[in-house]
Amino acid sequence: MDRRLSVAPMMGCTDRHFRFLLRLLSPNAMLYSEMIVTGALLYGEKEKFLNHSNDAPCSFQLGGSDPKELAMAATLIEQAGYQEVNLNCGCPSDRVQVGGIGACLMAKPELVADCYQAMSSAVGIPVTVKTRIGIDDSNDYQFFKDFVLTLYEAGCRTFIIHARKAILKGLTPKENRDIPPLKYHYVYQVMKELPDATFILNGGIKTLADFVELKPQTDGLMLGRAIYSNPYLLAHLENATFSTALPSQLDILGEYRSYIIRQLDDRVAIKHMIKHLLGYFTGIRGAKQFRRYLSTHMFEDDANISVLDNALEASKVTENIIHGAI
Secondary structure, X not given: OOOOEEEXXXXXXXXXXXXXXXXXXXXOOEEEOOOEEHHHHHHOOHHHHHXXXXXXXXXXXXXXXXXXXXXXXXXXXXXXXXXXXXXXXXXXXXXXXXXXXXXXXXXXXXXXXXXXXXXXXXXXXXXXXXXXXXXXXXXXXXXXXXXXXXXXXXXXXXXXXXXXXXXXXXXXXXXXXXXXXXXXXHHHHHHHHOOOOEEEEEOOOOOHXXXXXXXHHOOEEEEOHHHHHOOOHHHHHHHHHHOOOOOOHHHHHHHHHHHHHHHHHOOOOOHHHHHHHOOOOXXXXXXXXXXXXXXXXXXXXXXXXXXXXXXXXXXXXXXXXXXXXX
């Protein structure tokens, strides 16, 4: 599986609709679902959470700490046609702290190793781990290396590293994405010490220039919010990684528009698809007007595809792209 370029799991963002758009923009990037806790799959509406189409290669990210439940959930994920299961060991939100999952698991490497082994024994697809470099005051290199080494000895060979520590008390999840300092050198060092494992670097990569600069130094790079705020950036990253021709921004929008219509026929509210287009024209003249129109009208009870069409007409972004206006 080619992991040179991937899009991070993001709560409220990387649902099946956004992944469909991302796959149109990038045929090769590795995509990740939102984190879903094991209980939602085992005891909730599993079809709702597992539903997806045309997003391969795609990893389903799980939140949990019970090896048996994680193994059962991983089996459902494999049966649903995903290409990978990923265990979240990096989310610092209050919600995961209450459950003792996410970044809290960095304090329990042996438990994480048990979870990994249970999951990997239950499925034939890869099981990977996404983690931070530390939590609170446990953030020196030795702590990080020991955590990784425990999982490595349990058989894990693919690690996605958000190269910041997580501060579990005092910072919001948003602040945890920016305030703790980046320590890329932790990732570079562990790569040297475990050369047969794969390490994907995440955190602080915001532009094409950042991506190109960091690309030679790691096994792969993962971007999150930068792509959500400007989805077309992914097409440029795809081009820089795989030499794929840059697709027409308007052609991709046309394909996504057809997808929206199909989803409307299945009684999916348009707001769930339209919200992923708010940043689609970032950098193009009229983008602000396009975003404002969508934001104003997509929540209306009778909203339909005309919301998108009217936003395009009101903002003139189509004409501006054709004429190269920025």
